[in-house]
Amino acid sequence: MLTREQIMQLPNFSRFDKLFVQARADFFGSLSFDWRRLKAQAVQESGLDPDARSRCGAKGLMQLMPETDKWIDDDVDAYEPEGNVMDGTALMAYLMGIAVNVPRATGGVKALGHCRLFMDIPWDERWRFALASYNAGQGNINRARLACNKAGGKCSEWAGVAPYLGPITGASNTQETVNYVDRVVTYARFLCIGEAP
Numbered sequence: 001m002l003t004r005e006q007i008m009q010l011p012n013f014s015r016f017d018k019l020f021v022q023a024r025a026d027f028f029g030s031l032s033f034d035w036r037r038l039k040a041q042a043v044q045e046s047g048l049d050p051d052a053r054s055r056c057g058a059k060g061l062m063q064l065m066p067e068t069d070k071w072i073d074d075d076v077d078a079y080e081p082e083g084n085v086m087d088g089t090a091l092m093a094y095l096m097g098i099a100v101n102v103p104r105a106t107g108g109v110k111a112l113g114h115c116r117l118f119m120d121i122p123w124d125e126r127w128r129f130a131l132a133s134y135n136a137g138q139g140n141i142n143r144a145r146l147a148c149n150k151a152g153g154k155c156s157e158w159a160g161v162a163p164y165l166g167p168i169t170g171a172s173n174t175q176e177t178v179n180y181v182d183r184v185v186t187y188a189r190f191l192c193i194g195e196a197p
Helices: 004-008 017-028 035-046 066-073 081-095 123-136 138-150 158-164 171-191
Strands: 100-103 109-113
Touching: 004 171, 017 035, 017 081, 035 081, 035 123, 035 171, 066 081, 066 100, 066 109, 081 100, 081 109, 081 123, 123 138, 123 158, 123 171, 138 158, 158 171
Parallel strands: none
Antiparallel strands: 100 109
16 A cells, blocks of 8 residues: 555656546536546556556556457557546446446447446445446446345445455455555545545
8 A cells, every 4th residue: 555655756646637637527527526536546556657557468547458448438548548547437437327428439429328236325435336346347246245235234335245255256356356445545535635535
């Protein structure tokens, strides 16, 4: 986990802020969602390095897998910062239940629709479910939620659902997802000092 000071010392700390602001405006509109949440996610994903590549093949600032990147707008932006941030933000909006339309590189618009799995969850908590889904897949998070519900747990809170992810993705993958959500939320707090992220 990085400290606030370490985040502020990242080489590209402010370089992509305009992209995050624009992407937030494009996909979240008038909804309450601070653009710095997207920046916090990119800090966790890539350390704000547009040339980052994970060992599993995810690329760019928002670390999109090529298949996911192509599904979003029919092209792969990979290391191109604007397209990568836009596509990562479109995916987050989709996972949070927002109807998403994205411009295609070849012209026209592609309607992604919206993920309906977490629509009954309060907005700020839904962000945590969307982050977990971004990391581990929406199907896995939904299966954990169903298991939590079956056991009588607090299935509208990420902290209540996370323990049920282990049998689905395995202990180490579950810990990675839990750490991922915790770090993005913490980084958003660091970046939004004095404001609720």
